[in-house]
Amino acid sequence: MTKTFYNCTLFDGATDHSTPDAWFTVDTTTGRLTARGTGQPGPADEQVDFHGQYVMPGFINVHTHITSNPDSFSGSFGASETESAVFGYENLQKLLKSGVTYIRQCGSTYDVDIKLKRLQRDGKLPRTPHIMASGRAFSMTGGHGDGRNAAYLVDSPDEMRKAVRQAFKAGAECIKVMATGGVMTPNDFMEDPQLSVPEMTVAVEEAHHKRRLVAAHAEGNPGIQNALDAGVDSIEHGFYVNEKEAYQMIEQGTYLTPTLIAEWVLPEKGRGILPDWEVKKAADAIDDTYHNLKRAFEIGVKFTCGTDAGTPFNGFDRTPDEFGLLTKVGMTPAQAYQCSSINSAMLLGVSADYGTLEVGKYADFQVLTGDPLADTAAVTQADKAVYLSGRQQF
Numbered sequence: 001m002t003k004t005f006y007n008c009t010l011f012d013g014a015t016d017h018s019t020p021d022a023w024f025t026v027d028t029t030t031g032r033l034t035a036r037g038t039g040q041p042g043p044a045d046e047q048v049d050f051h052g053q054y055v056m057p058g059f060i061n062v063h064t065h066i067t068s069n070p071d072s073f074s075g076s077f078g079a080s081e082t083e084s085a086v087f088g089y090e091n092l093q094k095l096l097k098s099g100v101t102y103i104r105q106c107g108s109t110y111d112v113d114i115k116l117k118r119l120q121r122d123g124k125l126p127r128t129p130h131i132m133a134s135g136r137a138f139s140m141t142g143g144h145g146d147g148r149n150a151a152y153l154v155d156s157p158d159e160m161r162k163a164v165r166q167a168f169k170a171g172a173e174c175i176k177v178m179a180t181g182g183v184m185t186p187n188d189f190m191e192d193p194q195l196s197v198p199e200m201t202v203a204v205e206e207a208h209h210k211r212r213l214v215a216a217h218a219e220g221n222p223g224i225q226n227a228l229d230a231g232v233d234s235i236e237h238g239f240y241v242n243e244k245e246a247y248q249m250i251e252q253g254t255y256l257t258p259t260l261i262a263e264w265v266l267p268e269k270g271r272g273i274l275p276d277w278e279v280k281k282a283a284d285a286i287d288d289t290y291h292n293l294k295r296a297f298e299i300g301v302k303f304t305c306g307t308d309a310g311t312p313f314n315g316f317d318r319t320p321d322e323f324g325l326l327t328k329v330g331m332t333p334a335q336a337y338q339c340s341s342i343n344s345a346m347l348l349g350v351s352a353d354y355g356t357l358e359v360g361k362y363a364d365f366q367v368l369t370g371d372p373l374a375d376t377a378a379v380t381q382a383d384k385a386v387y388l389s390g391r392q393q394f
């Protein structure tokens with residue numbers, strides 16, 4: 001069966017412009033695009049008129065925590081596995097409703113994401129985005145993310161090797177390591193290095209043996225440098241990335257996930273609610289962040305789209321807000337969306353199937369009333385239509 005969507009302005013995510021009066025056809029069995037054009041489409045089993053609305057790819061969010069509670073300042077560390085699983089499922093639906101059609105997890109309590117992914121594969125998790133599951137993150141004892149059922153605690157290369165192998169045995173599809181402290185934990189700071197280069201090097205070695213990715217939480221220095229020297233695939237946050245590191249990232253093909261929304265919401269929403277030390281940490285960092293990330297982008301570092309969803313005030317409906325913030329580090333709206341459509345798909349190794357709306361790829365897209373290339377606010381539309389494989393989900 002074929003289904004043709006027509007009468008839309010199409011931004012396919014592969015170029016920097018959109019095509020007016022466009023149509024595209026989806027094979028409803030495979031869920032992939034089979035043809036594309038402009039003007040009057042040819043015959044199809046089913047035709048859908050978009051009445052001049054705007055179509056663009058679903059977002060790939062490469063940094064989520066579906067079991068973390070954005071309304072609780074301790075994340076999810078108190079919840080039971082059952083509570084975490086139900087909550088995680090709700091959050092997956094929120095992500096999809098906001099236009100996110102693919103996520104990479106960067107740490108989950110109880111390995112809930114791995115288990116939900118299993119249910120999804122069996123068709124038992126309707127209206128959820130594609131998931132690359134991480135399971136628990138890897139931290140040093142007392143390090144960032146050291147919470148109940150939230151992390152493998154490793155304190156030597158040997159412990160790291162064993163833990164990473166255990167994670168893959170449990171079904172993890174990617175690895176998240178903590179290279180520095182962070183904003184959210186008292187008594188640990190962005191400039192605190194945490195896992196060592198030899199520890200992270202082992203994680204990278206084991207992951208790459210299985211053609212899997214390693215993401216490093218690295219906010220400050222020397223942790224960013226340590227993670228790069230260990231050969232990780234992406235630097236998460238990277239708020240204090242310097243010039244030397246930027247060039248090293250280009251040379252090694254390392255991506256940077258700036259998670260701007262996570263940092264932006266803290267001083268914005270947290271004053272009077274969050275502990276003063278946390279608001280202060282975030283406010284101090286924010287100006288530096290824009291300066292450092294702007295320089296890295298100008299040098300040519302490839303940015304991905306990730307939001308750290310699940311951190312305080314940073315809900316699962318906020319991914320669209322990331323794009324307006326990316327324009328503040330010097331991107332055009334098209335470049336901001338390409339962090340998702342091109343770069344995130346490349347980082348995850350799924351660009352042959354996902355990311356852009358080109359013939360041969362899955363028809364995962366969103367339909368908007370406003371032009372996303374004219375104003376990034378268009379993608380924040382709350383009642384947008386969202387499709388997976390050409391089938392409407394919301």
Ligand SMILES: [Zn+2]
Nearest residue numbers: 063065106308
């Ligand atoms: Zn995170």
